[in-house]
Amino acid sequence: xxxxxxxxxxxxxxxxxxxxxxxxxxxxxxxxxxxxxxxxxxxxxxxxxxxxxxxxxxxxxxxxxxxxxxxxxxxxxxxxxxxxxxxxxxxxxxxxxxxxxxxxxxxxxxxxxxx
Numbered sequence: 730x731x732x733x734x735x736x737x738x739x740x741x742x743x744x745x746x747x748x749x750x751x752x753x754x755x756x757x758x759x760x761x762x763x764x765x766x767x768x769x770x771x772x773x774x775x776x777x778x779x780x781x782x783x784x785x786x787x788x789x790x791x792x793x794x795x796x797x798x799x800x801x802x803x804x805x806x807x808x809x810x811x812x813x814x815x816x817x818x819x820x821x822x823x824x825x826x827x828x829x830x831x832x833x834x835x836x837x838x839x840x841x842x843x844x
Contacts, residue, residue, distance in 0.1 A: 820828070
């Protein structure tokens with residue numbers, strides 16, 4: 730396996746066996762290599778733009794969903810306030826039992842006084 734490095738127009742190849750250095754002159758491969766790297770970077774940039782568009786789209790969907798959930802929660806809380814206020818106006822079970830006992834006592838008194 731060879732590792733290639735390029736410095737100032739010289740092509741130097743280092744092999745893994747003893748790291749022997751072989752030099753070649755020429756910039757022919759450098760231009761091709763740069764074009765190849767450039768094309769690969771274009772693919773990466775296009776992918777990043779695509780990902781950014783997807784993220785923006787998902788973010789907007791999330792915002793819309795969040796607004797909808799907030800609206801529904803507001804509606805539920807409004808309904809709970811109405812129910813709570815209605816329940817405050819009603820007689821509690823303990824009060825109802827006390828009033829029922831009073832009514833029974835009053836009925837007994839009134840039935841005795843009529844006789």
